[in-house]
Amino acid sequence: MTIRYAMVIDTRTCIGCGDCVVACKTENKTPVGLNRDWVVEATRGKWPNVRTEFRSERCNHCSNATCVTLCPTGASHYWRDTNIVLVEANKCTGCKACIAACPYDARLIMHPDGYIDKCTFCHHRVERGDDPACVSSCPTQCMHFGILDDAGSKVSQLLKTRNYKALMTETGNEPNVYYLT
Amino acid sequence: MDRREFIKVSGVTAAAATVPSIFLSGCSTQPNPGEGEVTATPTVCDICFWKCAGHVYVEDSVPWKIIGNDEDLHSNGRLCTRGTGGLGAYQDKDRLKMPLVRTVGPNGQQIFREASWDEALDIIAKRMQKIADEHGADRVALLNHGAGASHFKNLLRGYGSATFSAPSYAQCRGPREVAFQLTYGEGVGSPDRTDMEHSRCIVLIGSHIGENLHNGQVQTLTRALENGVSLITVDPRFSVAASKSQHWLPIRPGTDVALLLAWMNVLISEGLYDKAYVEQYAMGFEQLAAHVRQFPPEWAYLQTGLEPELIRETAREMAKNAPATLVHPGRHTTWYGDDTQRERAIAILNTLLGSWGRPGGFYIQEKVKLPNYPLPDYPKPKSTFKVAHGDDYPFATQPVSNAVIDASIGDDAHYKGWLVYGTNLPMTIPGVRPKLRQAADSLDLIVVIDTMPAEVTGYADVILPECTYLERYDELRNAAEREPSLALRMPAFKPRHDSKPGWWIAKQLGERLGLQKYFPWNDYSEVLDWQLKQVGSSLDEMQQIGVKNFPRKTPKYFQAGEARRFNTPSGKIELYSQRLADRGFDPLPVYKRPPERPDNYYHLNYGRMPAHTFSRTTNNPLLFQLAPENTLWINSLVARQWKLKTGDSVRMQNQDGIVSKSIRVRVTERIGPDSVFMAHGFGHSAKQLRLTNGLGADDSALMTNVLIDPIMGATGMRGNFVTFVKNSEQEHA
Ligand code: SF4
Ligand code: SF4
Numbered sequence A: 001m002t003i004r005y006a007m008v009i010d011t012r013t014c015i016g017c018g019d020c021v022v023a024c025k026t027e028n029k030t031p032v033g034l035n036r037d038w039v040v041e042a043t044r045g046k047w048p049n050v051r052t053e054f055r056s057e058r059c060n061h062c063s064n065a066t067c068v069t070l071c072p073t074g075a076s077h078y079w080r081d082t083n084i085v086l087v088e089a090n091k092c093t094g095c096k097a098c099i100a101a102c103p104y105d106a107r108l109i110m111h112p113d114g115y116i117d118k119c120t121f122c123h124h125r126v127e128r129g130d131d132p133a134c135v136s137s138c139p140t141q142c143m144h145f146g147i148l149d150d151a152g153s154k155v156s157q158l159l160k161t162r163n164y165k166a167l168m169t170e171t172g173n174e175p176n177v178y179y180l181t
Numbered sequence B: 001m002d003r004r005e006f007i008k009v010s011g012v013t014a015a016a017a018t019v020p021s022i023f024l025s026g027c028s029t030q031p032n033p034g035e036g037e038v039t040a041t042p043t044v045c046d047i048c049f050w051k052c053a054g055h056v057y058v059e060d061s062v063p064w065k066i067i068g069n070d071e072d073l074h075s076n077g078r079l080c081t082r083g084t085g086g087l088g089a090y091q092d093k094d095r096l097k098m099p100l101v102r103t104v105g106p107n108g109q110q111i112f113r114e115a116s117w118d119e120a121l122d123i124i125a126k127r128m129q130k131i132a133d134e135h136g137a138d139r140v141a142l143l144n145h146g147a148g149a150s151h152f153k154n155l156l157r158g159y160g161s162a163t164f165s166a167p168s169y170a171q172c173r174g175p176r177e178v179a180f181q182l183t184y185g186e187g188v189g190s191p192d193r194t195d196m197e198h199s200r201c202i203v204l205i206g207s208h209i210g211e212n213l214h215n216g217q218v219q220t221l222t223r224a225l226e227n228g229v230s231l232i233t234v235d236p237r238f239s240v241a242a243s244k245s246q247h248w249l250p251i252r253p254g255t256d257v258a259l260l261l262a263w264m265n266v267l268i269s270e271g272l273y274d275k276a277y278v279e280q281y282a283m284g285f286e287q288l289a290a291h292v293r294q295f296p297p298e299w300a301y302l303q304t305g306l307e308p309e310l311i312r313e314t315a316r317e318m319a320k321n322a323p324a325t326l327v328h329p330g331r332h333t334t335w336y337g338d339d340t341q342r343e344r345a346i347a348i349l350n351t352l353l354g355s356w357g358r359p360g361g362f363y364i365q366e367k368v369k370l371p372n373y374p375l376p377d378y379p380k381p382k383s384t385f386k387v388a389h390g391d392d393y394p395f396a397t398q399p400v401s402n403a404v405i406d407a408s409i410g411d412d413a414h415y416k417g418w419l420v421y422g423t424n425l426p427m428t429i430p431g432v433r434p435k436l437r438q439a440a441d442s443l444d445l446i447v448v449i450d451t452m453p454a455e456v457t458g459y460a461d462v463i464l465p466e467c468t469y470l471e472r473y474d475e476l477r478n479a480a481e482r483e484p485s486l487a488l489r490m491p492a493f494k495p496r497h498d499s500k501p502g503w504w505i506a507k508q509l510g511e512r513l514g515l516q517k518y519f520p521w522n523d524y525s526e527v528l529d530w531q532l533k534q535v536g537s538s539l540d541e542m543q544q545i546g547v548k549n550f551p552r553k554t555p556k557y558f559q560a561g562e563a564r565r566f567n568t569p570s571g572k573i574e575l576y577s578q579r580l581a582d583r584g585f586d587p588l589p590v591y592k593r594p595p596e597r598p599d600n601y602y603h604l605n606y607g608r609m610p611a612h613t614f615s616r617t618t619n620n621p622l623l624f625q626l627a628p629e630n631t632l633w634i635n636s637l638v639a640r641q642w643k644l645k646t647g648d649s650v651r652m653q654n655q656d657g658i659v660s661k662s663i664r665v666r667v668t669e670r671i672g673p674d675s676v677f678m679a680h681g682f683g684h685s686a687k688q689l690r691l692t693n694g695l696g697a698d699d700s701a702l703m704t705n706v707l708i709d710p711i712m713g714a715t716g717m718r719g720n721f722v723t724f725v726k727n728s729e730q731e732h733a
């Protein structure tokens, strides 16, 4: 893997509006009721000492993706020489091994046509130099996308200068979606 | 104890089974999106009044997506959730498809039957002519919302009426506009002239930006957050904005004026106000100072429940950052019947901070000087909307919709006919359903022009199906903004079914009423082209670019020390309002205690959710997937007392015994134990809205205690309390 793409999402400005969900839905023409990304609200404390965080979540495009390792047909694979994890519809038998293998709430979803569909980091846009649909629609501009190994990229800069977390790093999957806190 | 509550606020999958398919599922070869033949057509979003410009993309003749226009100041290239889901409005299977005419069915019951456009338009024109002949043309009112109403205003002006009533006035933004007009001689306007991107301190008092997704508001507030703005949010609920704030003031509901007076008290008693600004631009400071001396933070504490030290600290924070401190005027401002006075307090507080006309406060708007298409003069109407108000509401600058409805009831009522354009009255005006039934009995004609079979269509004699904003031309967007700019809405698709654009409907009615001279063109695009050519553009050009920005000709802010005359009787900013005093109102804002909460009842607070524009989008198949119903927020203490848990289904009963539809409970620490909160716009009862019908509850049905603002007629909706009626087990299933 020579290129690691990362998404960096600022929870200080995310408002939980769900535009990222609708933008993904229309861009990628996902089936009714199935979404590749979703928004979580986490509230802690007791009124009136409360804190709330909104997080737009999706596949973490793990550098060490258990879904790829455990896919029996090779349908789950890394796109070119990157960390973008895709599913090859023609090879996917719908056995759901990857669903069990993914440690995240990041659920892969069953497309009505019988294969597992998931977030692609909009590789068809990335290829053209565009941001993923969710990133480019977010009205608060709290989402950022770029190459992690490029020290000058916005995502690298943000991770250098801000506090952040990733989800369930203890799994060893090496997730590439980061949340600024 | 740390409590943790995870809620998937969007990306709901549970509703999948009930949703009709609107996208073709991908074929197994999985072409990547955008590899086919793609076209992009300019549009101006109509999902809310913010009117963002964007492009509608079509791939291989299939509607694909809507993306913001990068040149557009309203959207900055990014639509909000609802605008991104705008295709759902076009694809909605439940749209109105044919004109419908009320008739008597085989069993004597009233039903709608399908009719041709000719027949439907003939019926309307005949009845309008009869009303004009027997009573006068001024007896027909337009109740309206949205840009498309302009075509029907033209029609009615030509016909001889001048009552155009937007519920968004008396049910929403009116008190704010009147209060700022009284104080500064001009209102806040749309888009709100807040300069948040330059603010160093922002006070939100009655504004849940982030849950209301007014695009520019969200974007500029976010820019301010990135710049480290000091955000102070006053809200009894831990709103999204509160969660981003340095200071959250969980105020006792209904006591905002007490807090505002105490803030003024601190600014004046500690000498923190902008003396030079007040001296140069304002009048009435002595009276104000004497007035607010009575209201120190210790007094406000007893009303608001907010610690005096917190009130002082936040006042100093505002002063420290002034004049780049914005006390946001809010938008939905119709709460307790003293709303003009509350908004006056906000306007005055901004004067003390010197923020009106200053960077980080309120900027001066400018729009394009766009000539109107030349039309003959309109006849002078025999009466104005003031007839509907009688001696009431002396400061209303627009007709109060509830007063228009009252003036439509009874045989001797003033109004004899209504055109209802784009507004779902029963779910917009609090507690109005009984009156709508009475008005429907009295009126000779009710025409509803809409895209969806919303509840209001049930009162109509004739229903006309308009095509959606994605299928039509409308007037150019020429909003007063940071920079003058024009934006074009044009058809991206042919009208579906037998729906028609508003301009066509108005023109057809005009021709039948002998008013063709007000429609001297074949297609509305001719009007747009003519107007655009007057300002150096053309329809051709706008069809390519969608948005055209023009350089400002006037300064965006007051110049340092500049002499200014305000459009008020004194020519000054009127802290003390002689105009109010002359009509018997308080010349300075006075605190009124809100209605007492009865035991075991809770304040009924309501607001927006980001996925919807109230009842207008709940059936939108894309947005429905995001938020199919509303929930009732209650605090865990309330939940324990009533043995309720998240997901339980309850009904509410208000102080007058009115019982709501079922709604699911959300137990959350984001609300205190004295109130409940729900998003407005759910609880539909129209069976034809097949997705949303029966889901969630409607707060406006519970608003039987309407507190009218005597200054301008707004309907205060916050004086209502609810308790719980648990649903039986059967209903749970
Ligand atoms: S669009 Fe942006 S602000 Fe809205 S939920 Fe998604 S990430 Fe958050
Ligand atoms: S988040 Fe799950 S689906 Fe995505 S790459 Fe990691 S293991 Fe695979």
Ligand code: SF4
Binding pocket: B045, B046, B047, B048, B049, B050, B051, B052, B075, B078, B079, B080, B081, B082, B083, B084, B213, B214, B215, B216
């Ligand atoms: S704010 Fe959202 S709904 Fe309103 S006009 Fe803009 S994109 Fe449309």
